[in-house]
Amino acid sequence: MIGYGLSARTFHLPFIKLQPELELVAISSSQPELAIDYPQLSHYPDANALIANSDAGLVVITSPNHSHFPLAKAALQQGKHVLLEKPLVLSSEEGQQLTAIARQSGRKLAVYHNRRFDGDFLTLQQLIRSGELGNIHYFESHFDRFRPEPRARWREQAGPGSGILWDLGPHLIDQTLCLFGMPRAITANCRTLRPGGESTDYFHLQLHYPDKEVVLHSSPFCASPTLRFMLQGTKGSYQKFGLDPQEDALRAGAMPGGTDWGLEKATDYGVLATVDSQMSYPTLAGNYALFYQQLVAALLHDAELPVPVVDALAGIRLIELAILSSELGLRVEVVG
Missing domain, CATH: 3.40.50.720 (NAD(P)-binding Rossmann-like Domain)
Known part of the structure; x- marks a missing residue:
């Protein structure tokens, strides 16, 4: 390590x-x-x-x-x-x-990319595969925080690879690529909004697909309950607030495992809405341990890696294009 x-x-x-x-x-x-x-x-x-x-x-x-x-x-x-x-x-x-x-x-x-194993993201994948929402035409993914003052740590100081786009951006981009693949183009706004900030602390990315739009967003000024996902299709929509519980549990010193690991409280479930109904939609259990289980299988038995490097490279390319789009103030086409 x-x-x-x-x-x-x-x-x-x-x-x-x-x-x-x-x-x-x-x-x-x-x-x-x-x-x-x-x-x-x-x-x-x-x-x-x-x-x-x-x-x-x-x-x-x-x-x-x-x-x-x-x-x-x-x-x-x-x-x-x-x-x-x-x-x-x-x-x-x-x-x-x-x-x-x-x-x-x-x-x-x-x-x-452990957040492929977030319970709410696994739930999104299940919803899309099931067809319950019909054809998806809009997806919104947030990772907002309330941190109005910069902290004295390398992630928030000036320098290569610092800033929220390189910190949280890879999670949101990787999940989007898992769901929908590479977009045709990207429009981005990456800013330093906090007084005294030395690196990007806000981003708003719009990924343009032939049949859908995707918004990826992070702000350091969100003190209210935070929107995590919004998924909209021809048959209905799904809205989810709050983050997967695994990180908080790990930060509190809990050891992963057990029958209730990664499970959300029912009060934190997302809402599935159609023209005729609105219902609480249970969130699948998250499990970061699956990443290491799949990694071990890849090392010992030549199984597929949990995250193919080609996927990670696609995410890096989108971050590069987001930075370019923000600097130019223009929509940038994704080539190749």
Whole structure:
């Protein structure tokens, strides 16, 4: 494990511990509590030292976004499998290079888009497959927060890969690509709205498809209950507020597993509406552990990765085009 911040402690280590096929052997971090929390492991203050000296077969990289490419490249060249926190990298060119290196080295390159395993997103997929809403023509996805003042952390400071578009944008884009594939064009507005802000803290992306429109949105000024999804079709619509409960449970120190893991309270269910009725629609259970289960199957049995790298690369390309659209103030066509 490279990094011992929120991502490693909350979204990776609990699920690594669940997998009997995986053994945590080393962590690279300068945080002093590491020696207390994991005294039995090999500790490396430098990530490159871990890559060069550890005999680990899989390296999980949770360090800041700008370090993803060089660290993943080094690990692959050392013959190690790599799991990168999202975003995969910060450019299409970097992603293509990593893909080529992984192919040449015969190693797996995976990216952690865990929100494919959010219960509300699994529910969306079920609704679309069932045809209950008819043909879908509008989709809206929000990841809003109430954080009106910038925080002193790398994600909100100036620098490559910082800002909310690189933090939450990959989640919303990846889920949309899972549902509908690549759009024909994108129109984006990416802003720094908070006083004293150093990086993008607001985005509004509109993805243009031949038969539908998609809006992806994030604001730091949403103090009210937050809209998560709006799905509208020819037979009805589905509206969902609030976030999947897994993150809050993990932050509170709960260990994943058990029959009630990832289940929402009935009061948090979304609403399915038609011309004649309106009903609470149960949310499927979310389960981030499925990501690691599928990753293990890919490493040991050459099964398909939980998130194909080609999907992650498509998401990076859309972020690049969103930045271009915002800078130019124009709709940008998606080529290829």
